Amino acid sequence: MKKRKLREYITMLFFLPLFCMCSHTNNKTSNMATHVNPIIGSGGHGHVFVGASVPFGAVQLGPNNIFKGWDWCSGYHYSDSIITGFSHTHLSGTGGSDLGDILLMPINGKVNIKRGEQKNINNAYASYFSHDNELVKPGYYSVLLDKYKVKAELTATERVGVHKYTFPGKNDNHVIIDLKEGIGDKSYETFLKQVDANTIEGYRFSKGWAKDQRIWFTLKSNREIEKLELYDNDTLVGEEEFMAHAVKGVISFAGNPQEVILKVGISPVSSVNALANIDIEAPEWDFDKIAGQAEEKWNKELSKIEIETNDPVLKQVFYTAMFHSFIAPVLFNDADGSYRGTDKEVYTNPGFENYSVFSLWDTYRTEHELLTIVQSERVNDIINSMLAIFQQQGKLPQWHLMGNETNAMSGYSAAPVVVDAWQKGFDGFDEELAFEALKASGTCKTQRGIAPLMDYGFSPRDKSREATSVALENLLDDRSVAQMAKGLGKENDFKYFFNRAETYKSYFDKSVGFVRPRLSDGSWVTPYDPMESVHMYGDFSEGNGWQYTFLVPQDPEGLIDLLGGDEKFTCKLDSLFTLEGNFGEHASIDISGLIGMYAQGNEPCHHIAYLYAYAGQQWKTAEKIRYILNEFYTNQPDGLIGNEDCGQMSAWYIMSSLGFYPVNPSNGVYVFGSPLFDKATIKLPEGRKFTVEAVNNTKENYYIQSVELNGSEYSKSYIKHDDIMAGGVLKFIMGNTPNYNFGKSPDVRPTSLL
Structure with a gap:
């Protein structure tokens, strides 16, 4: 196995005291926030949001650097040393850039x-900064x-x-509002x-990924606004209200x-609604109180899982993962419930909290399943x-961003997110509409x-x-649609979607032992190298034929049969984890x-190590999972x-x-x-708890010897959602x-199966 080479940006000794300072939280809830290090993932290719927010909030208020490409998708990268201001919306961890709306920058001296x-x-409003400050x-x-x-706080x-x-000091102090600048x-x-001596309003319409x-x-100020000078790009236009494509103030x-x-x-929806949001959510001018309330909201959500470990670094990694998992999806409505839909119409009193930022090609795999356990109320x-x-818009969201369908990914x-919720008994939505x-x-x-799937029965490479x-x-x-159709008694729909789902087998070429692209005449693509990855224009999205051969999480049993049974299947999996190779000169940076050939850094591989259990x-599985948890x-x-x-x-880390x-x-x-921790307790609705205990758990003791559920011997290598949500104790002997x-044994x- 090839271990990761860690770049030592900063030492643990710096982080630990840093996050013990300035706590605004009282003792009503456990202060899990002290274990969170939001800087994790702000370097490398993590692309995480850094700034101030509350769980699933519409506002992610944080610093922007000058956008320099892919690693600045969130607007901020730890390697940078320049801040251009503080904007109110950000993406967290995405591979595409957008948002960065309503940028504010405090300055003094000569205005530029x-x-x-x-x-x-030098001749601009941007400023250098140091991570030390x-x-x-x-x-x-x-x-x-x-x-x-x-x-700036x-x-x-x-x-x-x-x-x-x-x-x-009290000399030529100003704040710039820049509505031109965004993130990509x-x-x-x-x-x-x-509007008046303490109020400014406005809007920003933009084109990007959305x-x-x-x-x-x-904007409300606690100090009287003497004047607001307006600029079109960099040209002063006066002090009256102004509309253009790039207004600054x-x-x-x-x-x-x-x-x-x-x-x-x-x-x-409107500036009027924005003002109402202020009046409802932040009516006072006590900054420390508002910051304390924000921290309390985080502590409430972070305390839904309490872990016990003697390793403070593991606590920091875990609770930061919790933190990152609760940034998105984000609220996309006003305090009164109104929002603007994909059709740009305003909807009032919808009867639910409206959410956006659905990175579904990624999050259907683990994030949403985690939410069904620890965020069931949402x-x-x-x-x-x-x-x-x-x-x-006539179809479910694919990659939905602030009222826009981006149609990103595949x-x-x-x-599966809708069906998973339905199967788990969530009934606060119309199942027939679903x-x-x-x-x-x-x-x-x-x-x-x-x-092409409907026209040819498969998806040809040349189409x-x-x-x-x-x-x-x-x-x-x-397969998920077929599952719900079966549950609702819609036999014709079940047959159609189930039979179509089974056609995954038609992409497997047994002569080479991999999934293989096909042409519209039904023939295999030749030549074919399952190790090659051509980013954006190849046969596979952010991966190669080795990895996508195992993208059948809905039917591992069928995949095992397809590859020749248990022994040949596990041999193939072993090769995936041991084969060193070159992905080709056009390999995706996501790999x-x-x-x-296994790539933890991108989602198509996230389930693969667990396939051994099937x-x-x-x-x-235990061997590979513990290595990934510790090394990556x-x-x-x-x-x-x-x-x-x-x-x-992060959701992968939490569940694993x-x-x-x-x-x-x-x-x-x-x-x-x-299991990584000695003990973990999940707080469930109605006061129930589900506790996971790992007995004799050490860095070396990562193999499961036996399992108990609620004091009784448990021989299965899996557990059902209902067993977790009922509460109880799951004990692993390591x-x-x-x-x-x-x-x-096959029966455990x-x-x-449907």
């Missing part, structure tokens, strides 16, 4: 409205801007960003207006106060949000890969890019965290081996470290791996050598 460039910020923890961010000697509610700026997008219409993103805001305060607090409410709202999107990956949405999405010919991986994702989704060799997740800035992807990378994982994304079965008999292996 230009942002600046990486090589020259930066503090970030759940719900709070602060930094010293070197150029101005201004201390940020906190947030769900829909309000709160800024506190402390200037070094372009504004096409912006507006600014001073083709037509619209956000309104209202400079706020000057009466009396040049040394401390200013600004509250910025955002809304997908699941119905998330599903209702998806069903509303279906009603507005598969109609909302399907099935209508599933069926429509699975037969929508504008959905990527569906038209679409990445055709083979797109097909495998669609067929995975088909990272390698163990042979072939009766659970001990090999650290408390360093590059502590995530790949893109966080809106919580998926607890000792079980949802291979099939929509059947409520969790496969055992190797050892340093494999128990080859544990999980070996995990199942994917």
Whole structure:
């Protein structure tokens, strides 16, 4: 196995005291926030958001660097030393860039409205900063801007960003509002207006990954605003309200106060609603109180799982993973419930909290399953949000971003999320509407890969890019639709989607032992190298034929039969984890965290190590999982081996470290791996608890010897969702050598049968 080379950006000795400071939390809840290090994943290719937010909040208020490409998708990268300001929306961990709306920057001295460039910020408003003068923890961010000697502090509610700026003196202090700048997008219409002595309002419409993103805001100041000078790009246009494609403003305060607090409410509907959000969520001017409330909200969510371990680094990695898993999806409505739909119409009183930022190609695998356990109160709202999107655009969300369908990635990956919720008994949504949405999405010919699938019975390489991986994702989704059809007694729909799902087998070429692209005449593509990965324009999305051969999490039993039975299947898996190879000169940068051909840094591999259990060799699953947990997740800035992807990378860690994982994304079965902690307690609804204990657990004792459930011997190598949610105690007895008999018999292996 090839170990990862860690870059030592910063030592643990720096992090541990850093996050013990400035706690605003009282003793009502356990202060799990002290274990969170939001800098994890801000280096390397993690792309995480760094700043102030509350769980699943619409506002992610944080610093922006000058955008320099892929590793700045969140707007911030730990390697950087320049801040251009603090914007109110960010993505976390994505491979695409957008947002960064409503940028504020405190300055003093001579006003320069230009942002600046990486090589020259002297004649610009951007400033250098040092990580030595930066503090970030759940719900709070602060930094010293070197150029101005201004201390900027940020906190947030769900829909309000709160800024506190402390200037070094009372001399020419200003705040710039820049509506031109975003993160990889372009504004096409912006507006600014001073309403009264303490209020400014405006909006920013932009085109980027989200083709037509619209956000309104209202800014309230605790200091009198003497004037608001308006600029079109870098040209002064006056002090009256102004609309153009790139409006900027400079706020000057009466009396040049040394401390200013600004509250910025955002809304997908109007500035009036943005102001109402401020009045409801942040009516006071007590910055520390608001920051304390934000931290309490984080502690409430973080304390839903309490772990026991003697290793403080493991605690830091775990609770940071929890933190990252609860940033998205985000609220996309106002405090009164109103929101703007994909069709740009305003909806009032929808009867649910509306969510957006659905990175579904990533999050269907683990993030949403985790939410059904520890965020069950949000699941119905998330599903209702998806069903509303279906009603507005004619299909379920694919990669939905702030009221926009980006159509990014492959598969109609909302399907397993909806079916998983339905199967687990969530009933706060219309199941008939849900099935209508599933069926429509699975037969929508504008959905990527569906038209060739319906026309040819498979997806030919000469008809679409990445055709083979797109097909495998669609067929995975088909299986979930078939599952719900069977449960609802819709026999014809069940037969159609089940039979179509079974066609994954037609992509396997037994003569080479891999999935293989096909042409429209049905022939195999020749030549073919299953090790090659051609980013964006190859046969597989962010992967290769080795990895995608195992992308059948919905039917591992069928895959085992296809590859020749248990022995040949496990031999093939062994080769995946041991074969060192070259992916080709066009390999995707997403292929990272390698163990042979296995890539933990990207989602298509996330279930693969658990497949051993389906072939009766659970001990090999335990071996691989413990290695991944220990080697690819650290408390360093590059502590995530790949893109966080809106919580998926961290959700994998959480579930796996607890000792079980949802291979099939929509059947409520969790496969055992190797529990990382001595004890973990999950707090469930109605006061129930589910506790996982690992007896004799050490770094060397990562093999499961035996299992007990609620005091009785438990021979299965998996557990069902209902068993967890009922509460109880799952006890693993661990050892340093494999128990080859544990999980070996076919009757105790995990199942994917409908």
